[in-house]
Amino acid sequence: MNNILKPIIRNFVRKPIISLINLFGLAISLVFVIILSVYCYNELTTDTHHVNGDRIYLIGKPGAGMNTPAVLKPQVDMEVPGVEAAIRVAGTWQTPVFQTEGGEPITSDLIFSDPEFFSFFNYKTIEGDCATALTSPMSVVITKPLANKLFGRNSAVGKTIKYNNGKLLIVSAVIEKPTGNSFLDFSAVTSIETRKILQPSEGEFKEWGWSNFQTFLLLGENADQNQVAKTIFSVFPNEFQKWIGEIHLIKLKDVYFSNLQTFGAQHVRMGDKNKALILLFVAGLILLIALVNFINISSSQWMEKIKQTGVLKVIGATRTIIFRRVLSETFLLFIAAVILAVIITTLVTPLIQSYTGIQFSTKLMSSAKLFFILFAATLVFSLILSLIPGLRISSSKAVNNLKKSIDQNSKKTYLRNGLITLQYVISIVLIAFTTLIYKQLDFGSNNLVFNQDNTIAVKLTPQLKKDIIKDEFKKISGVQNVSLSQFYPGKQLSSWGTKLNLNGEQKEVHFTTFSADAEFFPMMGLEIVMGELYSDGSDTDKDKVIVNETFLKEFKIENPIGGTFAMQPGTDYEIIGVIKDFHFKSLEKPIEPLAIINQGYASYCMVNIQSGNFKSLSLTLKNIQSITSKLSPAFPVEISFLDSAVKNMYESELRFRRTFSLFSISAIIICAMGILAMSIFASQRRIKEIGIRKVNGAKVSEILSMLNKDFVKWVALAFVIATPIAFYAMNKWLENFAYKTALSWWIFALAGLLALGIALLTVSWQSWRAATRNPVEALRYE
Structure with missing residues (x-):
C-alpha cells in the first residue's frame, strides 16, 4: 500500500492543480449525481411502499379528472x-x-x-x-x-x-x-x-x-381490471355516462404521474415523470463529463510517467504488478472522490433543497443501499477506466519506456479530441435547453391575459364576513377596487356537467366553474366579447352566468346568450355574456370551458391597490392586515399578492427551471475544469515548440492563436453536432405545453457563443501563461 500511496502523493505535490481538478471534478460531479439520483428515485418510487399497493386502484375519468x-x-x-x-x-x-x-x-x-x-x-x-x-x-x-x-x-x-x-x-x-x-x-x-x-x-x-x-x-x-372498470361505468346513471365517456382504473403507484385533473383536491400532489427522467438524464450527463475528464487527465498523467514505468520493468516488475498498480491508483482516487462527495453532499443537500424546492427523504442519503451502489460503481469504473492505460503501459517495452517513446499515434489523439468535443456537445445542449426553459416560463407568465399588478387576495375565514370585510376594505385610502370570488388564478377549480337549454334544444356541457361578483371582471381586466357583464352585483344579476370563448368553441355554439342550465334542483342559471379567453391554469394545460356564476359564494376577497410608491403601497397593505387581524382574531388570515399566486401556478415549472439550471451550470463548470487541465497538458507538451517560436520572433498573440485554435475547432464541430440534438430534445419538451414559445434560432446561436466563450476563457488563461514564459527556461537543457 505504501508503494502505491507514495507515487500518488508525489504526483499531487508535483502537479497540484491538475490533481485537484481530477479529484474535485470527480467528487463534485458525484455530489450532483447522488442528489439527482436520490431525488429521481424518490419521485419514481412514489407510493410503492404500501403493502397492498399492487392491488389498489384509483377510479379515474379521462378528461374529467380523478x-x-x-x-x-x-x-x-x-x-x-x-x-x-x-x-x-x-x-x-x-x-x-x-x-x-x-x-x-x-x-x-x-x-x-x-x-x-x-x-x-x-x-x-x-x-x-x-x-x-x-x-x-x-x-x-x-x-x-x-x-x-x-x-x-x-x-x-x-x-x-x-x-x-x-x-x-x-x-x-x-x-x-x-x-x-x-x-x-x-x-x-x-x-x-x-x-x-x-x-x-x-x-x-x-x-x-x-x-x-x-x-x-x-x-x-x-x-x-378492465372488467371491473366496465362494470363501474355501468353503475353511473345514463345521463352521466355520456359525459364521462369511460372509466379507467389507475394503479396506485401510477397515480402520481397520471396527469389527471385534480379539481378542488388540494390534498393531492401530482408529479411529472418527464421532468424526473430529464433530471435523471442530466445526472447521467454530469457523470459522463466527469468520467471523460478523468480519462483525459489520467491518460495524460500516465503518458508522463512512462519513464518511471520503464525503471520498474528494468528492476523486475511484471505486467501484472504494473497493471495492479494502475488499477490501485485509480481505485484509491475514486474512493477518495466518493468519500469527499458523501461529505459535501451531507453539507449542501439542505441548501440545494431550499434553493430548488425539490424535496426527498434524506434518509436515503445514509442508507446501506446507497453506499453499496457507490462502492460497486467505484469498483466497476476503476476496473474499466484502468483497463486501457494499464494494458497499454504494462505491455510496452522497457527500452521504449526509458526513451519516453510509447507510440503517440493519431488514434489516441483523435480519441482525446473526440472526448473533449463530446463535452462541448453536452455543454451546448444544456445551455440551449436552459435558455428555452427560461423563455417558456417568461412566455407563460406574460401571456395570461389578465391583470395581476398590485392585486392581493385575502383568504376569508369563518370570522371574516364577506360583506363586512368588503365594505371595510373600500374605506381604506389607496384601495381602488374590491371583489368577492371563489377563485383566483393559481387556485383549484370545481368541475360540473349538466344540460344546456338553448333555443329549445338541449346540449350536454361540462365545464370548470366558480362564483364571482361584478367587480371581479374589471379588476382582472377581462374583456367582454358578447352580451354583457353583471351590472352592479345586485340581486337582479343573481344566478347569471358569464362563459369564456372556449365554452362556445368546445360545444359548437354561435350565440349562447339566453341559454340556461341547472346546477341545483329548482335553480336555472342564465348565460348573459361571453368573455375573452384567459389562462386560469398553467400554459401547460389547454384553456377549458369556463362558467363564472354570480351565486354569492366567496372564498377570497380580492383587493386592487392604486399604484404608487412603495411607501404608500406598504401603508395600504398594513391597514388591510390590521383590519383582518381585528375581525378575525381566532383565525390566521392568508394574504397573498396575485403575481405570487401566478408564480405558484407555475411552481412545478419554476422548481424544474431552478433545478435544471443549477445542475446544468454545474455540469458546464466541471467540463471547463477538464478543459483547463487538458490545456495545461497541451501547453506543457509544446513548451519547447513555444520557446523556439518566441526565439524566432513569434508574438504572444500568435502563440495564443496557435494554442487556442484547436479548442475553437472542437467547439465548432460540437456546435454542428449539438444543434440537431438540442432541437429534437427541445421540441419534445415543448410538446408538454398546450401553449408554447417559439423555438428561436438565437437560442442555438447563444448556446454556441457561450460555449465558445467558456472554452476561450478557460484555455486562454493557461495559453497566456505559456506564451509569456521566458523561452530560456524551456530551452536551457537543449
Missing part, C-alpha cells in the same frame, strides 16, 4: 364483483384551523375518508390504534409533526382540538409521515361521518352530480 361522487362507493360495494373493498378520500373546502385549549391557532391540512383508510395505506403508528381510529365520528388521526405543534412532546391521544374555533375533535391516533413519497399530502385525517357534521351538504351524499371524492379500490387477487 373526482367521483360520494354515492359511487355504496354502489360499488353492492354491484361490482372483484372489488374487496372501496374507500373515499376528500379534502376540505377551506384550509382548516386547529387549536388546543389556550394554544395558538394552527393552519393545517385535513382529509376525510372511510374507516378502512389505514387498511389501504400503510403509515407507522406512534400512538393509538389506526385500525379503529376512524370508526367513531369526531375522532381524528394526526401526524407527528402536527402533534408536536399542538401538544409539544406530550401524549396527544385522547386529547381534544378545536376545529375552526367551533367543533371539538378527539385525537384517536398519531402517525408518522410516510418515509416514501406519496401523492396524498395531509397532516390529519378524520372520517366521512365527521365530514357530514363539519361540512354539512344536503346533496353531496345523495346526488351523482357532486364529485368531491377520490375513490380507491382494493381488487381481489384474480380480478380483471
Whole structure:
C-alpha cells in the first residue's frame, strides 16, 4: 500500500492543480449525481411502499379528472364483483384551523375518508390504534409533526382540538409521515361521518352530480381490471355516462404521474415523470463529463510517467504488478472522490433543497443501499477506466519506456479530441435547453391575459364576513377596487356537467366553474366579447352566468346568450355574456370551458391597490392586515399578492427551471475544469515548440492563436453536432405545453457563443501563461 500511496502523493505535490481538478471534478460531479439520483428515485418510487399497493386502484375519468361522487362507493360495494373493498378520500373546502385549549391557532391540512383508510395505506403508528381510529365520528388521526405543534412532546391521544374555533375533535391516533413519497399530502385525517357534521351538504351524499371524492379500490387477487372498470361505468346513471365517456382504473403507484385533473383536491400532489427522467438524464450527463475528464487527465498523467514505468520493468516488475498498480491508483482516487462527495453532499443537500424546492427523504442519503451502489460503481469504473492505460503501459517495452517513446499515434489523439468535443456537445445542449426553459416560463407568465399588478387576495375565514370585510376594505385610502370570488388564478377549480337549454334544444356541457361578483371582471381586466357583464352585483344579476370563448368553441355554439342550465334542483342559471379567453391554469394545460356564476359564494376577497410608491403601497397593505387581524382574531388570515399566486401556478415549472439550471451550470463548470487541465497538458507538451517560436520572433498573440485554435475547432464541430440534438430534445419538451414559445434560432446561436466563450476563457488563461514564459527556461537543457 505504501508503494502505491507514495507515487500518488508525489504526483499531487508535483502537479497540484491538475490533481485537484481530477479529484474535485470527480467528487463534485458525484455530489450532483447522488442528489439527482436520490431525488429521481424518490419521485419514481412514489407510493410503492404500501403493502397492498399492487392491488389498489384509483377510479379515474379521462378528461374529467380523478373526482367521483360520494354515492359511487355504496354502489360499488353492492354491484361490482372483484372489488374487496372501496374507500373515499376528500379534502376540505377551506384550509382548516386547529387549536388546543389556550394554544395558538394552527393552519393545517385535513382529509376525510372511510374507516378502512389505514387498511389501504400503510403509515407507522406512534400512538393509538389506526385500525379503529376512524370508526367513531369526531375522532381524528394526526401526524407527528402536527402533534408536536399542538401538544409539544406530550401524549396527544385522547386529547381534544378545536376545529375552526367551533367543533371539538378527539385525537384517536398519531402517525408518522410516510418515509416514501406519496401523492396524498395531509397532516390529519378524520372520517366521512365527521365530514357530514363539519361540512354539512344536503346533496353531496345523495346526488351523482357532486364529485368531491377520490375513490380507491382494493381488487381481489384474480380480478380483471378492465372488467371491473366496465362494470363501474355501468353503475353511473345514463345521463352521466355520456359525459364521462369511460372509466379507467389507475394503479396506485401510477397515480402520481397520471396527469389527471385534480379539481378542488388540494390534498393531492401530482408529479411529472418527464421532468424526473430529464433530471435523471442530466445526472447521467454530469457523470459522463466527469468520467471523460478523468480519462483525459489520467491518460495524460500516465503518458508522463512512462519513464518511471520503464525503471520498474528494468528492476523486475511484471505486467501484472504494473497493471495492479494502475488499477490501485485509480481505485484509491475514486474512493477518495466518493468519500469527499458523501461529505459535501451531507453539507449542501439542505441548501440545494431550499434553493430548488425539490424535496426527498434524506434518509436515503445514509442508507446501506446507497453506499453499496457507490462502492460497486467505484469498483466497476476503476476496473474499466484502468483497463486501457494499464494494458497499454504494462505491455510496452522497457527500452521504449526509458526513451519516453510509447507510440503517440493519431488514434489516441483523435480519441482525446473526440472526448473533449463530446463535452462541448453536452455543454451546448444544456445551455440551449436552459435558455428555452427560461423563455417558456417568461412566455407563460406574460401571456395570461389578465391583470395581476398590485392585486392581493385575502383568504376569508369563518370570522371574516364577506360583506363586512368588503365594505371595510373600500374605506381604506389607496384601495381602488374590491371583489368577492371563489377563485383566483393559481387556485383549484370545481368541475360540473349538466344540460344546456338553448333555443329549445338541449346540449350536454361540462365545464370548470366558480362564483364571482361584478367587480371581479374589471379588476382582472377581462374583456367582454358578447352580451354583457353583471351590472352592479345586485340581486337582479343573481344566478347569471358569464362563459369564456372556449365554452362556445368546445360545444359548437354561435350565440349562447339566453341559454340556461341547472346546477341545483329548482335553480336555472342564465348565460348573459361571453368573455375573452384567459389562462386560469398553467400554459401547460389547454384553456377549458369556463362558467363564472354570480351565486354569492366567496372564498377570497380580492383587493386592487392604486399604484404608487412603495411607501404608500406598504401603508395600504398594513391597514388591510390590521383590519383582518381585528375581525378575525381566532383565525390566521392568508394574504397573498396575485403575481405570487401566478408564480405558484407555475411552481412545478419554476422548481424544474431552478433545478435544471443549477445542475446544468454545474455540469458546464466541471467540463471547463477538464478543459483547463487538458490545456495545461497541451501547453506543457509544446513548451519547447513555444520557446523556439518566441526565439524566432513569434508574438504572444500568435502563440495564443496557435494554442487556442484547436479548442475553437472542437467547439465548432460540437456546435454542428449539438444543434440537431438540442432541437429534437427541445421540441419534445415543448410538446408538454398546450401553449408554447417559439423555438428561436438565437437560442442555438447563444448556446454556441457561450460555449465558445467558456472554452476561450478557460484555455486562454493557461495559453497566456505559456506564451509569456521566458523561452530560456524551456530551452536551457537543449
